[in-house]
Amino acid sequence: MTEMLARLTVALAARYRVERELGAGGMATVFLAHDLRHERDVAIKVLHPDLGAALGAERFLSEIKTTARLQHPHILPLLDSGAADGLLYYVMPYVKGETLRARLERERQLPIADALRMAREVAGALDHAHKQGI
Incomplete structure (x- = not known):
């Protein structure tokens, strides 16, 4: 288990059961999780901690605000966002397939x-x- 996955699993345990990494890019890593409150699978996008520390979190926070404003059938909606154990994240539906x-x-x-x-x-x-x- 990667350090980020372990941190996220503990930090969000009351709300999400984090299952595994789905993919990673230059800015963030996306994890598959289960939303315990709503009993649905979700994807949690987490800013790389070292990137946030080096460059600041402004770009990622801007991405969260932008995503929250977009309501369209072919754009995944923002379900939740926040910070936990120093990790900035946002949650969107998980699309199987x-x-x-x-x-x-x-x-x-x-x-x-x-x-x-x-x-x-x-x-x-x-x-x-x-x-x-x-």
Whole structure:
């Protein structure tokens, strides 16, 4: 168990049962967790502690505020956010299923109808975000 996973598991034990890491990027790590209050799976995005200490948490806090403002069928909503044991986090729904990357590795090429549908959905979400000033 990584140090961040262990810290998060203890810090959020009253509200979430943190299960495993889903993925990591340059700024944050995303974990699969179970929301104990609402009995649903969620994804918890956690700012890397060393990044927050070095650069400050302003960019991540801005991302939280931005996400909270966006209400669109193709943008995951913000469910919760906070700080616990020095870790900044926000919670969003967990979406089960295959990633686009995994599908492309498996199929190599999407059917045109699927590619067009996805492009329309992404474009609609981007249009909505742009209209919100993002």
